[in-house]
Amino acid sequence: MNSSDKKLIPYSKLLDDFKLLLRRNGLKFTVQREMILDVLYNSSEHLTPEELYELVKEQNPNLKTGIATVYRTLSLLEGERIVSSLSFGAQGKKYELGAKEHHDHMICTSCASIIEFVDEIIERRQQEIAKQFGFDMRDHSMQIYGICKNCKEKEK
Amino acid sequence: MNSSDKKLIPYSKLLDDFKLLLRRNGLKFTVQREMILDVLYNSSEHLTPEELYELVKEQNPNLKTGIATVYRTLSLLEGERIVSSLSFGAQGKKYELGAKEHHDHMICTSCASIIEFVDEIIERRQQEIAKQFGFDMRDHSMQIYGICKNCKEKEK
DNA sequence: GTCGCTGCAAAGTCTTTGCAGAGAG
DNA sequence: CTCTCTGCAAAGACTTTGCAGCGAC
Numbered sequence: 001m002n003s004s005d006k007k008l009i010p011y012s013k014l015l016d017d018f019k020l021l022l023r024r025n026g027l028k029f030t031v032q033r034e035m036i037l038d039v040l041y042n043s044s045e046h047l048t049p050e051e052l053y054e055l056v057k058e059q060n061p062n063l064k065t066g067i068a069t070v071y072r073t074l075s076l077l078e079g080e081r082i083v084s085s086l087s088f089g090a091q092g093k094k095y096e097l098g099a100k101e102h103h104d105h106m107i108c109t110s111c112a113s114i115i116e117f118v119d120e121i122i123e124r125r126q127q128e129i130a131k132q133f134g135f136d137m138r139d140h141s142m143q144i145y146g147i148c149k150n151c152k153e154k155e156k
Numbered sequence: 157m158n159s160s161d162k163k164l165i166p167y168s169k170l171l172d173d174f175k176l177l178l179r180r181n182g183l184k185f186t187v188q189r190e191m192i193l194d195v196l197y198n199s200s201e202h203l204t205p206e207e208l209y210e211l212v213k214e215q216n217p218n219l220k221t222g223i224a225t226v227y228r229t230l231s232l233l234e235g236e237r238i239v240s241s242l243s244f245g246a247q248g249k250k251y252e253l254g255a256k257e258h259h260d261h262m263i264c265t266s267c268a269s270i271i272e273f274v275d276e277i278i279e280r281r282q283q284e285i286a287k288q289f290g291f292d293m294r295d296h297s298m299q300i301y302g303i304c305k306n307c308k309e310k311e312k
Numbered sequence: 313g314t315c316g317c318t319g320c321a322a323a324g325t326c327t328t329t330g331c332a333g334a335g336a337g
Numbered sequence: 338c339t340c341t342c343t344g345c346a347a348a349g350a351c352t353t354t355g356c357a358g359c360g361a362c
Contacts, residue, residue: 048326066344068343068344068346071326075328106291109294121277125281126300129275129278130300133262134308135302135303136304136308138303139302140299142296142298144282144295145242145297146292147291148292149290182316183316184316184362186318186360221318221319224318224319224321224353227352227353
């Protein structure tokens with residue numbers, strides 16, 4: 001599993017942050033919410049709500065879980081910037097924990113696979129452009145859309 | 157309308173290419189297909205299928221047009237690389253002609269103003285990165301979020 | 313004339329919502 | 338106890354598909 005090489009914070013810290021956030025907003029800490037956070041933390045992939053739902057059920061077969069709760073929790077987490085979402089090709093979104101190192105995305109519009117990358121030249125250039133416009137850059141996102149190697153080969 | 161300053165090829169050329177392509181594939185050139193291409197050509201925006209459908213109806217109220225045809229035509233055009241699609245936030249896709257100049261966005265989170273820009277260094281670098289991964293880049297989008305010059309000055 | 317195209321409506325997907333009971337605080 | 342959450346099923350939003358008639362070639 002190569003999921004651990006992207007972790008910036010330990011799970012316990014993430015969990016504490018989440019609990020604090022819930023308390024501050026008069027929301028409740030439930031098993032379902034913990035499971036969803038857990039699965040997100042332990043996955044190196046970008047997950048669709050459906051995939052996340054399956055993983056949660058798999059990891060805890062005793063707990064009844066509805067997909068509606070997954071959607072509701074993702075919505076909550078995204079609003080709090082704990083996860084971020086990407087839209088890809090056909091339909092739907094994929095989610096990932098925001099607590100990872102910054103990276104950009106290359107998205108295959110054919111198979112919806114996602115390649116993460118960071119490029120220093122681009123990162124630096126963005127800063128320069130922002131500066132040029134007197135713009136105070138706080139964040140950015142970049143997606144490259146196209147056809148990945150695998151799909152290109154399949155097409156032939 | 158500032159849509160015209162982005163055109164890379166004249167409409168007549170685009171239309172001829174489209175007709176040729178149809179003929180080559182044993183497909184037919186219909187009024188609906190022409191209308192859709194026309195609206196796409198004359199819009200500087202990324203359009204949702206729904207928006208495109210509305211514009212087509214508006215521009216040609218006499219012609220009966222179904223949204224299914226819009227979807228089918230977009231699918232065809234995308235398959236032939238004449239239009240490209242982008243998935244945005246919420247849901248659904250937006251389409252635009254591939255024959256336009258590309259630009260990125262700098263978005264002020266304070267006043268929501270948008271600055272468009274193109275940077276050759278970044279554009280080139282993206283191509284290189286895609287190539288590195290054996291990825292066939294079709295499109296990309298980049299957003300820089302932050303505080304624009306005006307808002308920064310106001311804050312003081 | 314043939315065979316692809318179109319509009320319509322029905323059927324699919326994916327996501328959200330209403331509700332009554334369960335459970336966290 | 339109170340008030341939020343949850344699962345379920347129903348409702349929505351967005352796309353695709355089947356079909357019979359229409360129209361490009």
